[in-house]
Amino acid sequence: xxxxxxxxxxxxxxxxxxxxxxxxxxxxxxxxxxxxxxxxxxxxxxxxxxxxxxxxxxxxxxxxxxxxxxxxxxxxxxxxxxxxxxxxxxxxxxxxxxxxxxxxxxxxxxxxxxxxxxxxxxxxxxxxxxxxxxxxxxxxxxxxxxxxxxxxxxxxxxxxxxxxxxxxxxxxxxxxxxxxxxxxxxxxxxxxxxxxxxxxxxxxxxxxxxxxxxxxxxxxxxxxxxxxxxxxxxxxxxxxxxxxxxxxxxxxxxxxxxxxxxxxxxxxxxxxxxxxxxxxxxxxxxxxxxxxxxxxxxxxxxxxxxxxxxxxxxxxx
Amino acid sequence: xxxxxxxxxxxxxxxxxxxxxxxxxxxxxxxxxxxxxxxxxxxxxxxxxxxxxxxxxxxxxxxxxxxxxxxxxxxxxxxxxxxxxxxxxxxxxxxxxxxxxxxxxxxxxxxxxxxxxxxxxxxxxxxxxxxxxxxxxxxxxxxxxxxxxxxxxxxxxxxxxxxxxxxxxxxxxxxxxxxxxxxxxxxxxxxxxxxxxxxxxxxxxxxxxxxxxxxxxxxxxxxxxxxxxxxxxxxxxxxxxxxxxxxxxxxxxxxxxxxxxxxxxxxxxxxxxxxxxxxxxxxxxxxxxxxxxxxxxxxxxxxxxxxxxxxxxxxxx
Numbered sequence: 246x247x248x249x250x251x252x253x254x255x256x257x258x259x260x261x262x263x264x265x266x267x268x269x270x271x272x273x274x275x276x277x278x279x280x281x282x283x284x285x286x287x288x289x290x291x292x293x294x295x296x297x298x299x300x301x302x303x304x305x306x307x308x309x310x311x312x313x314x315x316x317x318x319x320x321x322x323x324x325x326x327x328x329x330x331x332x333x334x335x336x337x338x339x340x341x342x343x344x345x346x347x348x349x350x351x352x353x354x355x356x357x358x359x360x361x362x363x364x365x366x367x368x369x370x371x372x373x374x375x376x377x378x379x380x381x382x383x384x385x386x387x388x389x390x391x392x393x394x395x396x397x398x399x400x401x402x403x404x405x406x407x408x409x410x411x412x413x414x415x416x417x418x419x420x421x422x423x424x425x426x427x428x429x430x431x432x433x434x435x436x437x438x439x440x441x442x443x444x445x446x447x448x449x450x451x452x453x454x455x456x457x458x459x460x461x462x463x464x465x466x467x468x469x470x471x472x473x474x475x476x477x478x479x480x481x482x483x484x485x486x487x488x489x490x491x492x493x494x495x496x497x498x499x500x501x502x503x504x505x506x507x508x509x510x511x512x513x514x515x516x517x518x519x520x521x522x523x524x525x526x527x528x529x530x531x532x533x534x535x536x537x538x539x540x541x542x543x544x545x546x547x548x549x550x551x552x553x554x555x556x557x558x559x560x561x562x
Numbered sequence: 563x564x565x566x567x568x569x570x571x572x573x574x575x576x577x578x579x580x581x582x583x584x585x586x587x588x589x590x591x592x593x594x595x596x597x598x599x600x601x602x603x604x605x606x607x608x609x610x611x612x613x614x615x616x617x618x619x620x621x622x623x624x625x626x627x628x629x630x631x632x633x634x635x636x637x638x639x640x641x642x643x644x645x646x647x648x649x650x651x652x653x654x655x656x657x658x659x660x661x662x663x664x665x666x667x668x669x670x671x672x673x674x675x676x677x678x679x680x681x682x683x684x685x686x687x688x689x690x691x692x693x694x695x696x697x698x699x700x701x702x703x704x705x706x707x708x709x710x711x712x713x714x715x716x717x718x719x720x721x722x723x724x725x726x727x728x729x730x731x732x733x734x735x736x737x738x739x740x741x742x743x744x745x746x747x748x749x750x751x752x753x754x755x756x757x758x759x760x761x762x763x764x765x766x767x768x769x770x771x772x773x774x775x776x777x778x779x780x781x782x783x784x785x786x787x788x789x790x791x792x793x794x795x796x797x798x799x800x801x802x803x804x805x806x807x808x809x810x811x812x813x814x815x816x817x818x819x820x821x822x823x824x825x826x827x828x829x830x831x832x833x834x835x836x837x838x839x840x841x842x843x844x845x846x847x848x849x850x851x852x853x854x855x856x857x858x859x860x861x862x863x864x865x866x867x868x869x870x871x872x873x874x875x876x877x878x879x
Contacts, residue, residue: 513871
């Protein structure tokens with residue numbers, strides 16, 4: 246297991262600078278009053294590919310030597326990581342292979358294609374995905390970039406909180422969503438060195454609370470196909486991200502589905518920004534734990550803005 | 563007719579500074595590629611009350627002497643001006659009376675109340691509105707702040723393009739929506755003095771094209787109850803705004819309903835910001851006139867972000 250270091254994060258920061266945005270921090274006097282805390286939203290929904298994941302993906306892509314780069318990169322994510330890796334590969338002018346179930350929504354396929362990714366379809370099962378992915382790698386020699394359990398990816402994600410603590414002084418904590426743990430790990434990597442007084446708090450859907458249960462149990466517990474509106478947060482921790490979660494995270498808080506949807510709608514209605522459900526989990530947990538956060542200065546990571554504008558979650562409820 | 567001057571705009575700028583946001587300018591590489599122009603979006607959807615109208619409303623409210631202020635302000639708009647005037651009056655701690663038809667959507671009434679406005683209901687007819695409004699003014703002595711045909715309001719709106727040309731160098735034109743003409747008049751007021759080389763172009767729904775037809779005819783032509791998704795742009799020009807439109811506007815361009823909806827959706831999907839339909843009319847006209855704008859640097863006023871999140875216009879189509 247290769248643990249990324251603070252220097253890796255600094256190197257990532259220099260490497261990805263031409264390809265990613267330095268995203269703004271927004272505030273809302275309404276949400277400050279509502280929560281009793283001071284919230285500083287780091288808006289990665291305004292990032293390239295509309296997700297923080299472009300940081301890690303760009304670090305992996307632009308860290309390849311020329312020979313490996315020619316053969317391209319590959320992944321089997323169908324979410325923001327696939328978009329981000331396709332974007333980064335496109336900027337370097339190399340192929341990005343994405344293995345996706347043929348049953349995936351056409352909108353997701355179109356988005357990957359729109360960013361220049363090449364899709365190879367598989368059956369909607371883990372065994373088919375793994376077999377097809379192995380075949381693609383064998384055929385192309387592409388470098389596998391895991392969505393989160395990869396030191397290059399974690400180092401890249403760590404650049405987000407580096408910017409945040411340069412943009413906002415005196416934070417008491419940073420609250421970020423947790424799925425596989427890539428963003429949280431990068432946050433731990435950066436803050437444990439650069440701002441060790443700033444607590445790292447992970448926010449997770451109750452219905453996909455494997456990280457919460459792992460944290461309490463002291464070992465990784467993986468869920469079997471959790472169901473949540475926060476579709477970016479369904480994946481389990483892996484060894485690298487568990488290293489950071491178990492060593493540096495102060496606490497993991499959870500929120501229910503309706504609480505997440507309500508928080509998402511509040512962000513849209515009051516901040517006038519488009520964020521995906523995963524991004525609303527931190528605010529949902531802050532609203533649920535007002536006493537704990539009263540008077541605190543909190544960084545909140547808005548992880549992304551990729552959402553189906555035809556199917557907004559509050560329209561089902 | 564009291565025409566506001568550039569000095570009035572500068573005075574407004576100083577007066578309203580503590581109460582309004584200096585809003586950011588956002589760009590989108592996707593939209594630049596799509597249009598062939600360089601677009602600089604002045605994001606008044608992030609403004610207090612989520613609308614540029616808070617600039618003019620604040621200038622009116624904070625320009626009142628103490629005696630008048632005690633009696634408050636009044637209006638019969640039920641849109642962004644009502645929210646903005648309620649907000650500004652609330653900041654000064656004075657009453658804001660809003661006359662609205664009892665048939666207005668509850669969401670609009672709630673929004674006005676949420677910003678501290680006091681609603682007096684009338685029948686949904688012009689005669690009832692005028693009678694009730696006269697009664698409210700008589701009873702309270704409140705100062706009438708017209709949504710756009712008021713020199714204080716126009717001077718306030720002019721602070722928006724002042725900021726824009728300080729934020730972005732070398733603009734060829736500013737494109738802004740036109741309804742009653744308050745924003746466009748303020749833009750003309752400021753740019754004709756501060757940046758006379760920057761053209762002012764108004765963008766209007768085809769289905770509410772009274773300004774377009776007035777511009778071509780050389781005199782005000784008022785529509786009778788136009789129907790458009792851009793509900794902030796249904797009102798007609800008045801003498802003060804006609805003064806600016808007829809003297810300083812370079813051109814008025816129009817866009818159809820589906821073009822406006824498509825442009826609005828593009829902004830949401832690509833820029834990840836929540837904007838109201840009126841705000842999308844400039845982009846719709848730019849997309850329709852690509853040849854004309856190719857290679858140009860264009861300021862685009864995003865006028866507001868107040869929209870019903872339960873009823874998005876692309877969901878009807």
